[in-house]
Amino acid sequence: MSSGRYSGFRLLREAMAGHQGWRRAWHPAEAKPHYRIAIIGGGGHGLASAYHLAKTYGIRDIAVLEQGAIGQGNLGRNTTIVRSNYFTAPNIRFYDAALQGWERFEQELNFNAMVSQRGTLNLIHTEGQRDLFARRANAMALEGVDAEYVDPAGVKALVPLVELTNARYPVLGGFLQRRGGTVRHDAVGWAYARAASDLGVDIVEHTGVIGITPGHPITLSTTAGPVTAERVLLAVAGHSSTLAAMAGFRLPIETYALQAFVTESVKPVLDLVVTYGGGHFYASQSDKGGIVFGGATDGHNSYAQRGSWPQVEETMTAGLTLMPALSRLKVLRQWAGVMDMSMDGSPIVSDTPVPHLYLSTGWCYGGFKAIPAGGLVAAHLVATGTPHPLAEHFRLGRFRAGAQIDERGAGPYPWAH
Amino acid sequence: MLRIPCPHCGVADEAEFRYRGDASVTRPPADAGVDAFHDYVFLRDNPAGWHLEWWQHAHGCRATFQVKRHTVSHVIAWSGWPGEAPP
Amino acid sequence: MTGRRLTRAARIDPAQPLSFQFDGRAFQGVAGDTLASALLAAGERVVGRSFKLHRPRGIVTAGPEEPNALVELGEGGFREPNVPATIVELAEGLVARSQNRWPSLRFDLMAIAGWFAPLLPAGFYYKTFTWPAVSWETLYEPAIRRAAGLGRVAELPDPDRYDVRHRFCDVLVIGAGAAGLAAAARSVAAGARTILLDQDFDTGGGTLLDPAWDPWRAARLAAVSDCLLARTTAIAGFDHGVVAAVERRVGGQRLHLIRTERIVLATGAVERLPAFPGNDRPGVMLAGAARSYLNRFAVAVGERVALFAGNDEAYLAAFDLVAAGVDVLAIIDPRPTAAPMAAARDAGITVFADAAVVATKGRTLGQITVRLSGGQRRDIGVDTLLVSAGYSPQVQVASQARVPLVWRPAIAGYGLAPDPRWQAAGAAAGVFGLSAAAADGDRVAGEVLASLGRASAPGALPDPAPSPAGVAIFEVTAPGKAFVDLQHDVTADDLRLAVREGYSHVEHAKRYTTHGMGTDQGKIGGLTGSAVLAAARGLDLGAVGLPRMRPYTVGTRWGALAGADVGVAFKPERRLPLHRWHQAHGAVFVKIGLWLRPLVYSATGDTSWGSVLDEARAVRQAVGVTDVSSLGKIDVQGPDAGVFLDRVYANTFSTLAVGRARYGLMLREDGFVFDDGTTSRLGPDHFVITTTTQKADEVLLHLEWHLATVWPDLRVSLASVADHWAQFALAGPRAREVLAPLVDIDLAPAAFPFMAAGAAVIAGVQGRIFRISFSGELAYEVAVPARQAEPVWQALVDGGARPYGLDALNVLRVEKGHCTGAELNGQTTAADLGLQRMLKKSGDFIGGTLSTRPALEAADRLQLVGLRPVDPDRRIRGGAQLVCPGATASIGYVTSTVMSAELGGWLALGLVAGGRARIGERIVAASPVYGEWVEVTITSPHAIDPDNTRVHA
Structure with a gap:
């Protein structure tokens, strides 16, 4: 049964009925023995892929197999930032397609995920950084994507909290993408699950995959018994290597913990997303009033959804160096997600050595913003067997060919990306 | 904060060390070809479990050594010099 | 006025009034x-407004778990x-102020939200505000943002000071109640290094x-006085026995980062x-809190009090209040019988x-309605209702450090699973009552010490008393708003709505309703909410569980987490x-990574191109000297040093003659350029290599790692000598003229040709x-x-060399076509350059x-070229993209751009697709972000002296 359309009118009507009339946002399904397509992983990319397969490619015989409850991996653990500021044209095109997907999200999915294009501001602190970020902004502008330079006075006007001159690295200016911003992360998974479920996709929670037997169909051993599928998509973020091992191959992926933090709620003080160029730090203020912020990964392989102290210290000191007036603000929580860090810092949406088994992985710590386009290109790949034009450069074979997409030039070291 | 057992200096804070990745991969001979080097540089077991890895005591004795650590529990079972095998 | 100060012995000093x-x-x-x-003693009842509905709220607890009584403290930077x-x-x-109300606490216009409460169930915002599409950011969201949030941040610098203290111990005891004091005393007596933390200012x-x-407490405190940290809260537990704790001090806070072998959780x-x-x-308060206010602060929280509880310990509050002369009108207990009922009646x-309380009335509490055993209702006029739904052991710190939790139905709470490092004691282990807790703390300390190989003797304990028992209640189902999260206005109905809509997993319910996401972390209502979920889902409470516990146990100042290393x-x-020499001679410094380096020397602070080009021209026309001491320098010694260098560099060094230098290019294993520098052979088994400033640390690590793990058989030793040597580049046609008189070696071209290297005494310094x-x-x-650098530098300057800075150095190297980090950007190959x-x-x-992989040898790779503006007056911007005339597709980008000293006008280096085959072609340096499009000509990157005649002079 469909969850029914959401609207202000419906809210009013349900309020008069004591809110007893709301139905499940997505229908809980049990795994059937066979599907045309099985998607392993009920996170942002898995659910968006299911939605696009059903909506865009007309395939409804789909299961999303999630070992726990949907959206409890990195989808529920990120800092909710969306943007499309990349250096290379193929990446700009892909991530801007995602940003355009966010712009359509609420109307398309009839779910308010609070897509808020508040702007993302990347601060610069050296002349070298000015040139580097200008290069990125110029590349974006050439692709028709919005990017603008902001001088120090403009930075102060946009983010009064930023300390311009006294910090270790003075602020020389910044580059602003006005269309960047934040999206309420949890709502994204709920919205895709609801839309996919309404289209007939089985959202199968609490069903883990414990074995993959290649063949045609592919047989998945699950905690609820065997499931066969004509085609299978792995969309399990940090756990990609574990699933690939079940299917008999290795990936250019290492799994790292990335921490995030939120403060207590305060009245609005930070209108846009700001990133610090003198250290690894980014922050925004949620609609609820908490400052949500994060930094770099913990820097070593980890499947533990918790972080280590050195990165806490690094993130906290960077944040206060940038915005010293937040010193007395209380930090409420820190948590960590486990990231599928690829060897070049870029995603892998690809076929695999196992026929009919496809991958959407390597999103590193930029997977959230990519979800609308990531779902589309993965759905295209699984439905057609060929890469989507926006994602041809994300194929697995690039490592053997030497066509790494190393935007930072950090080399094949996951801890450096 | 991981507490890393340097075989030379003893246990110290993670912040004193630099991580250098999977210690189970071995550099192929020079003539092994692109595929072998591709596997060496890029492909990883990346286990959710026991992991043999390199650490360098960058702010200590600068030794490079192996650590056997569990990537879920972070329990460290062993550390030893290059070439040694964990029990 | 309902609360009042009593005259009775307590932990306050009435002789010291405070305004x-x-x-x-x-x-x-x-x-x-x-x-x-103090506010309760003064009869204040309403102290805050709730987050969403702005309902008036009073004090509910006597500790950090308080959801309601949040205030803004201090003025200016102290706010x-x-x-x-x-x-x-x-x-x-x-100075304290209430929050989240306008214009005042008493009359809060925002409470209008309450009128719309039926329209604002959990998650209402996910279902509306989507029309029209543009209106979220422009209309709805700004209104929501203004309404949300509680207090305000300070707008001035924080005057408090923060620092970090690193600590080590054998046994860390968290909490100095009966269990913690007993445990710490035994640990100290056994000679173990012990730290005892207590969050309160009164221990x-x-x-x-x-x-x-x-008397018992005084004796224990005396025994543990050397290891007690009062006003110190354990905020987070990490792996490997690391616990972070924050101490509130006069004038600031201190973070203690404690490494310990064992932890006794006595929280x-x-x-x-x-x-x-x-x-x-307002007027509903936890029973234990009322007891604290009475016994510790001599405050009676009400005049006419009732108790609604289903556990025996809660009765203590009623008994103590009666003993203090306060009217306790009724005890409402959902249990048919319980041990202390008789005493209560007595x-x-x-x-x-x-029976159960099913309704309350009044702006502040004036009346409760009790549903009696037979179902009939009775109204009772009270100003205060004490409540208790049992006690949750405080196990967050251990759970954060991944000690598994075990559901214990007997106490309807979580305990710690057996763990080699963490052990709970007292109420944190579900052992209630002071005597039982003290005994448990002593016992646990004994076990912990034994596990460390230390013998210990049991401590002195008061006479045993029976441990109070009782089951806990969670929810009374009756019409009306029953809150499970007071701060966020989450009700039991909100949770049931979440379940109806499928958000029934405890993490989904939390995120959908915001239950437990307030500053109080949902401590008092967390399990209550889980119980509501469990009932709605038809599951056992233990099967529903709690959301995952994460740091921090209490909201912790950002400043305290950052410590002193800010700004x-x-x-x-x-x-x-x-x-200091540079500073004294007018250097304007630039921050590059960690380094401060002279950018240009200018007495007036002028950093314009005029000053830079003067310096650069001095080098081209006469002689200059610049400080390159920040370069990485690595000493490589041993019989296999040459072999080692052959393997780590893309070119050969084993054939280099002693007394000669060679430019070296280092690749990463994936075939891209890693770093470059010059390597000199000082002896048969002795090389010294230089790295770029930026990569100095990385290169050393890279070499050490390869030597240790890949080629351990090579007899080579590596040592960084970066900080030991100052290094100056003396350059210009008159360089020999300046240097020759100062050195003890023959600098004639034949004797010391280009790429010669060797020891010398310079201005008296070896x-x-x-x-x-x-x-x-x-x-x-x-x-x-x-340490001997200054006389040598001074001698060079005195000899006529003009000091030049990083900008002039950049001009010179761009003219020559030499690369720095802008070109060695981790994405280029040797061939690209x-x-x-x-x-x-x-x-x-x-x-x-791997440098032979096809994509690394493709013809259309970006290759290093020079770029000159067609109109010499036009500036080539840093960061410009390169496009074909009339096109917008990038074919490359500018990497470095300078004003040329020798050629005049702007000159740049860039990377262009197939660039070497395009020399002479006109393209466009596009900076759309600055609105600049400049026509440029592709040239060789070597704008001056391409045949290298000058360096051989």
Whole structure:
């Protein structure tokens, strides 16, 4: 049964009925023995892929197999930032397609995920950084994507909290993408699950995959018994290597913990997303009033959804160096997600050595913003067997060919990306 | 904060060390070809479990050594010099 | 006025009055008060407004778990939002304000939200505000953002000071109540290095509420005085026995980062809020809190009191209040019978068994409605209702450190699973009652010490008393708003709505309703909410569980987590050996990574191109000297040093003659360029290599790692000598003229040709001279021990060399076509940079194999070229993209751009697709972000002296 359309009118009507009339946002399904397509992983990319397969490619015989409850991996653990500021044209095109997907999200999915294009501001602190970020902004502008330079006075006007001159690295200016911003992360998974479920996709929670037997169909051993599928998509973020091992191959992926933090709620003080160029730090203020912020990964392989102290210290000191007036603000929580860090810092949406088994992985710590386009290109790949034009450069074979997409030039070291 | 057992200096804070990745991969001979080097540089077991890895005591004795650590529990079972095998 | 101060012995000093302000009104408390106890003593009932519906709220707890009584403290830079009044140690002159109300606490216009409450169930915002599409950011969201949030952040610098103390111990005891004091005393007596933390400003936990325990506590405190950290809260547990704790000090806070072998968790338990309609009305308070206010602060929280609880320990509050002369009108207990009911009746209290409170009335509490055993209802006029739904052991710190939790139905709470490092004691382990807790703390300490191989003797314990028992209640189902999260206005109905809509997993329910996401972390209502979920889902409470526990146990100031390394101290600042000389001679410094380096020398601070080009021209036309001491320098020694260098560089060094230098290119194993520099052979088994400043640390690590793990058989030793040697580049046609008189070696071209290297005495200092050139001129790099650098530098300057800075150096190297980090950006290959001839054709070296992958040898790769504006007056912007005329597709980008000293006008280096084959072509340097499009001509990257005649002069 469909969850029914959401609207202000419906809210009013349900309020008069004591809110007893709301139905499940997505229908809980049990795994059937066979599907045309099985998607392993009920996170942002898995659910968006299911939605696009059903909506865009007309395939409804789909299961999303999630070992726990949907959206409890990195989808529920990120800092909710969306943007499309990349250096290379193929990446700009892909991530801007995602940003355009966010712009359509609420109307398309009839779910308010609070897509808020508040702007993302990347601060610069050296002349070298000015040139580097200008290069990125110029590349974006050439692709028709919005990017603008902001001088120090403009930075102060946009983010009064930023300390311009006294910090270790003075602020020389910044580059602003006005269309960047934040999206309420949890709502994204709920919205895709609801839309996919309404289209007939089985959202199968609490069903883990414990074995993959290649063949045609592919047989998945699950905690609820065997499931066969004509085609299978792995969309399990940090756990990609574990699933690939079940299917008999290795990936250019290492799994790292990335921490995030939120403060207590305060009245609005930070209108846009700001990133610090003198250290690894980014922050925004949620609609609820908490400052949500994060930094770099913990820097070593980890499947533990918790972080280590050195990165806490690094993130906290960077944040206060940038915005010293937040010193007395209380930090409420820190948590960590486990990231599928690829060897070049870029995603892998690809076929695999196992026929009919496809991958959407390597999103590193930029997977959230990519979800609308990531779902589309993965759905295209699984439905057609060929890469989507926006994602041809994300194929697995690039490592053997030497066509790494190393935007930072950090080399094949996951801890450096 | 991981507490890393340097075989030379003893246990110290993670912040004193630099991580250098999977210690189970071995550099192929020079003539092994692109595929072998591709596997060496890029492909990883990346286990959710026991992991043999390199650490360098960058702010200590600068030794490079192996650590056997569990990537879920972070329990460290062993550390030893290059070439040694964990029990 | 309902609360009042009693005259009775307590933990306050009535002889020391303290004045303070709340919402602009003057109050008086006494030493030993918290802000909350002083406000209660003054009869204040409404102290805050809730987050969503702006309902009036009173004080509910006596500790950091307080959801309601959040105040803004202090003025100016001291302003701090959302501080629980229940933990604020009262001080003379303290200023506090209520929050989240406008215009005042008493009359809050935002409470209009309450009228719309039926339209604002959990998650309402996900279902609306989507029309029209653009209206979210412009209309709805700004209104929501203004309404949300509680207090305000300070807008001025924080005057407090923060620092970090690193600590080590054998046994860490968290919490100094009966269990913690017993455990710490035994640990100290056994000689173990012990640290005892207590969050309160008055140490003793529950023992502070019973004067009979004073002597026992005093003896324990004396025994542990050296290891006690009071006012210190354990905020987070990490792996490997690391615990972070924050100490509140005069003038600031200190973070203690504690490494310990064992932890005794004696953090006690937090009383739970039962869910029943109207449970948020000011005047409803946890029973244990009322007992604290009475026994510790001599405050009677009400005049006419009732108790609604289903556990025996809660009765203590009623008994103590009766003993203090307060009217306790009724005890409402959902249990049919319970041990203390008889005693309650003996004390003259009416006990309603098998009953429940189903409604409350009044702006502040004036009346409760009780559903009696038979179903009939009775209204009772009370000003205060004490409530208790049992106690949750405080196990967060251990759970954060991944100690598994075990559901214990007997106490309807979580305990710790057996763990080699963490063990709970006392109420934190579900052992309630002071005597039982003390005994448990002593026992656990004994076990912990034994596990460390230490013998210990049992400590002295008070006479055993029976441990109070009782099951807990969670929800009374009756019409009305029954809150499970007071701060966020989450009701039991909200949770049931979440379940109806499928958000029934505890993490989904939390995120959908915001249950437990407030500053209080949902401590008092967390399990209550889980119980509602469990009932709605038809599951056992244990099967529903709690959301995952994460740091921090209490909201912790950002400043305390950051410590002292903020602002200018965020990163260390590295200075060149001659920093003071440069400073004294007008250097304008630039921050590059950690380094401060002279950008240009200018007495007036002028950093314009005029000053830079003057310096650069001095080098081209006469002679200049620049400080390159920040370069990485690595000493490579041993019989296999040459072999090692052959493997780590793309070119060959084993054939280099002693006394000669060679440019070296280092690849990563994936075939891309890693770093470059010059390597000199000082002896058969002795090389010294230089790295770029930026990669100095990385290169050393890279070499050490390969030597240790890949080629451990090579007899080579590596040592960084970066800080030991100051190094100066003396460059220009007159360089030899300046240097020759100062040295003890023959600098004639035949004797010391280009790329010669060797030891020499320079201006009386034993050092080294390398005839290498980054500028493209006749040049020598002079290296001398860092502490003897100044006379040598001064001699060069006195000899006529003009000091030049990083900008001039950049001009010179761009003119010459030499690369720096802008070109060695981790994405370029040797061939991209025109250095393909340097790659060895045979032999093993890092990156050799993978540099042959097809995409690294493609013809359309971006290749290094020079770029000159067609109109020499046009500027080529840094960061410009390169496009074909009339096109917008990028074919490359500008990497470095300068004004040329020798050629005039702008000159740039860039990377262009297939660039070497396009020399002479006109393209466009596009900076759309600056609105600039400049036509440029592709040239060779070597704009001056392409045949290298000058360096050989």
